[in-house]
Amino acid sequence: MSIATTISEVGGDTEPTLTDAPRRGSKIIRDILSSPGSALSAAYIVLVLCMAVFAPLIVKLSGWGPYAFDEAAIDPNMGGVPVGSLGGISSDHWFGVEPVNGRDIFARIVYGARASMVIALASTALTTLMGVIFGLVAGYFGGIADTIISRLMEFLMAFPALIFMIAILSALPADNRQYLLVLVISVFGWPYLARVVRGQTLSLKQREFVESARASGAASSQVIFREILPNLLPTIIVMTTLAIPGYIGTEAGLSFLGVGVVPPTPSWGQMIAASTNWYSVDPMFFIFPGLFLFMLVLSFMVLGERVRRVVEVGEISS
Amino acid sequence: MTRQVLKRLAGMVVVLLLVCLFTYVIFFVLSPDPAVQICGKNCTPAKIDQIRDNLGLNRPFWAQFWTFLSGLFVGRTYGEGIQCSAPCLGYSFQSSQSVTSMMVQRFPVSLTVAVGAAVLWLLAGLVSGLIGAINEGKFIDRFISGLTFAGMSIPNYVLALVLQFVLVVTLRWLPFPQAVAFGDDPVQWFLNFLMPWIVLAVGYAASYTRLTRANVIEALQENYVRTARSKGLRPSVVWRRHALRPALTPIVTIFGMDFAGLLGGAVITETVFGLNGIGKMASDAITKNDQPVIMGVTLLAAFLVVVGNMVVDLVYTAIDPRVRIGASA
Numbered sequence: 001m002s003i004a005t006t007i008s009e010v011g012g013d014t015e016p017t018l019t020d021a022p023r024r025g026s027k028i029i030r031d032i033l034s035s036p037g038s039a040l041s042a043a044y045i046v047l048v049l050c051m052a053v054f055a056p057l058i059v060k061l062s063g064w065g066p067y068a069f070d071e072a073a074i075d076p077n078m079g080g081v082p083v084g085s086l087g088g089i090s091s092d093h094w095f096g097v098e099p100v101n102g103r104d105i106f107a108r109i110v111y112g113a114r115a116s117m118v119i120a121l122a123s124t125a126l127t128t129l130m131g132v133i134f135g136l137v138a139g140y141f142g143g144i145a146d147t148i149i150s151r152l153m154e155f156l157m158a159f160p161a162l163i164f165m166i167a168i169l170s171a172l173p174a175d176n177r178q179y180l181l182v183l184v185i186s187v188f189g190w191p192y193l194a195r196v197v198r199g200q201t202l203s204l205k206q207r208e209f210v211e212s213a214r215a216s217g218a219a220s221s222q223v224i225f226r227e228i229l230p231n232l233l234p235t236i237i238v239m240t241t242l243a244i245p246g247y248i249g250t251e252a253g254l255s256f257l258g259v260g261v262v263p264p265t266p267s268w269g270q271m272i273a274a275s276t277n278w279y280s281v282d283p284m285f286f287i288f289p290g291l292f293l294f295m296l297v298l299s300f301m302v303l304g305e306r307v308r309r310v311v312e313v314g315e316i317s318s
Numbered sequence: 319m320t321r322q323v324l325k326r327l328a329g330m331v332v333v334l335l336l337v338c339l340f341t342y343v344i345f346f347v348l349s350p351d352p353a354v355q356i357c358g359k360n361c362t363p364a365k366i367d368q369i370r371d372n373l374g375l376n377r378p379f380w381a382q383f384w385t386f387l388s389g390l391f392v393g394r395t396y397g398e399g400i401q402c403s404a405p406c407l408g409y410s411f412q413s414s415q416s417v418t419s420m421m422v423q424r425f426p427v428s429l430t431v432a433v434g435a436a437v438l439w440l441l442a443g444l445v446s447g448l449i450g451a452i453n454e455g456k457f458i459d460r461f462i463s464g465l466t467f468a469g470m471s472i473p474n475y476v477l478a479l480v481l482q483f484v485l486v487v488t489l490r491w492l493p494f495p496q497a498v499a500f501g502d503d504p505v506q507w508f509l510n511f512l513m514p515w516i517v518l519a520v521g522y523a524a525s526y527t528r529l530t531r532a533n534v535i536e537a538l539q540e541n542y543v544r545t546a547r548s549k550g551l552r553p554s555v556v557w558r559r560h561a562l563r564p565a566l567t568p569i570v571t572i573f574g575m576d577f578a579g580l581l582g583g584a585v586i587t588e589t590v591f592g593l594n595g596i597g598k599m600a601s602d603a604i605t606k607n608d609q610p611v612i613m614g615v616t617l618l619a620a621f622l623v624v625v626g627n628m629v630v631d632l633v634y635t636a637i638d639p640r641v642r643i644g645a646s647a
Binding site: 154155158159160162163164166167168170171245249252253256257258259269272273275276279280283286290293294297298301302305 | 333336337341344345467468470471472473475476479480482483486487579582583585586589590600601604605607609612613615616619620622623624627
């Protein structure tokens with residue numbers, strides 16, 4: 001639902017115009033970070049990235065691993081509710097513990113960042129690769145290739161992606177689920193980028209510099225990589241950043257529904273799913289993963305929107 | 319016009335056939351042997367083989383696919399005596415019921431959820447989008463825009479839990495949602511469905527707000543709006559006929575597709591609130607690994623999206639003069 005909308009919306013209302021003179025990268029980054037909102041978002045994303053990368057170290061510091069059961073932290077007489085207030089928050093367990101099994105929520109959040117980040121970034125990379133290749137091929141070569149790719153894109157975009165992802169993932173064996181997630185998300189994600197890349201390639205192909213390159217005898221590969229691709233870069237960057245929040249949401253949503261990351265490997269979506277039976281007695285159990293997830297998606301959205309503005313309009317740069 | 323419609327219809331049939339084939343292949347290859355599932359505990363290889371034979375599972379792929387396809391139109395019989403009538407989407411051996419009849423039972427709930435949410439998000443999205451466009455750049459515009467970011471970012475299951483915790487557990491304003499029939503008690507019906515509607519609507523409302531705002535601002539900058547203003551038309555007429563109409567037509571398209579997608583079940587919302595709609599049916603089927611049901615829901619959803627797409631195209635031709643002229647040329 002909202003997952004599908006985010007993805008389709010990302011494809012829908014952003015068709016960045018081609019910028020003429022490429023600006024220096026450092027300048028663009030400074031422009032992007034000059035607004036407090038996007039600077040904060042970037043900071044939060046870096047924080048989550050660090051959590052993902054240094055998870056084992058952080059967990060050593062905090063004392064409890066993501067799979068360790070702490071039976072002392074839960075109250076078996078109360079049906080497994082964490083001991084102490086606020087879901088068992090203490091100097092031992094910084095974010096409290098899970099009901100029943102007493103696993104440390106902080107450690108699971110830290111490790112859950114891995115699932116989120118790895119899957120979202122890998123899906124982004126694969127989607128971008130596929131989107132650019134198919135879009136370029138369709139736009140540059142035209143003909144049968146274009147017809148086939150365009151039909152395929154229409155077919156994939158008409159598909160009820162979420163239900164189908166659920167169906168495929170539930171039917172496939174659960175080992176290597178992480179790779180499957182990336183694959184499935186990418187298969188349904190690339191048309192949104194490819195459509196735009198194709199359109200822009202079509203118009204770039206008509207420009208003088210491309211024609212003169214071809215007239216001077218450059219091979220197709222040279223024209224594509226030296227003339228067209230560099231001009232597509234702003235578009236690709238913008239669409240990619242705007243797509244990341246959708247992938248994070250999709251991963252979490254699929255894990256929430258039980259077809260994503262396989263337990264015991266922690267993922268935020270899965271933690272939220274586990275907390276649904278406990279929200280009335282132990283609200284902290286869903287507040288932590290929910291908050292982390294919400295902020296991550298929000299940060300990517302704010303940052304993506306900022307990137308779009310800066311790259312598209314060249315805001316502040318003049 | 320008729321030719322256009324016929325062409326679209328043909329294209330639609332092709333896409334639906336492809337969807338059927340695609341789904342069928344995947345489930346054919348991946349699904350666990352239904353014969354083993356039916357056979358149960360005291361199972362011998364010979365018994366499994368007999369069941370497979372009964373169900374026609376030993377026949378070649380295309381023959382089975384053909385049976386499945388024709389089952390959609392004329393119904394089919396499974397093994398000995400299990401009838402699955404006209405639009406037969408499959409038979410769930412786990413719940414001893416045909417997938418179609420399961421869907422018919424649950425469709426009203428999904429419909430209620432989808433319609434209520436749609437009303438809510440259209441109202442909220444259009445109104446706040448307009449407010450944003452009228453006050454472009456002012457505080458209220460920025461405030462709304464901030465809200466839309468939050469609305470698009472909050473996963474609906476998180477929102478569902480937050481609302482349940484605040485409205486049901488802490489404040490006790492709303493009951494925990496149950497699928498009360500409208501006829502039984504309209505007030506309870508409203509109160510019970512209110513939370514699912516809100517949860518489902520928030521994300522859509524946010525993106526419709528952004529869309530409306532952007533479209534209206536764009537339309538207001540058009541030359542014809544300037545012309546209309548300068549020739550002295552009343553502002554209300556300019557707004558209604560020159561600014562709003564072109565700004566809102568694209569929203570009709572998107573709305574049609576979103577709504578069609580939801581009729582096939584709001585999987586997450588229905589699951590979180592335990593509402594027995596088609597979405598919940600799908601997620602239950604996943605937990606139980608009930609493949610015929612999953613496949614049936616997938617097909618239904620694809621069907622709704624494809625049909626919705628076509629209806630939207632036709633409506634669009636009817637309401638947008640530019641497309642109409644383009645089509646007849």
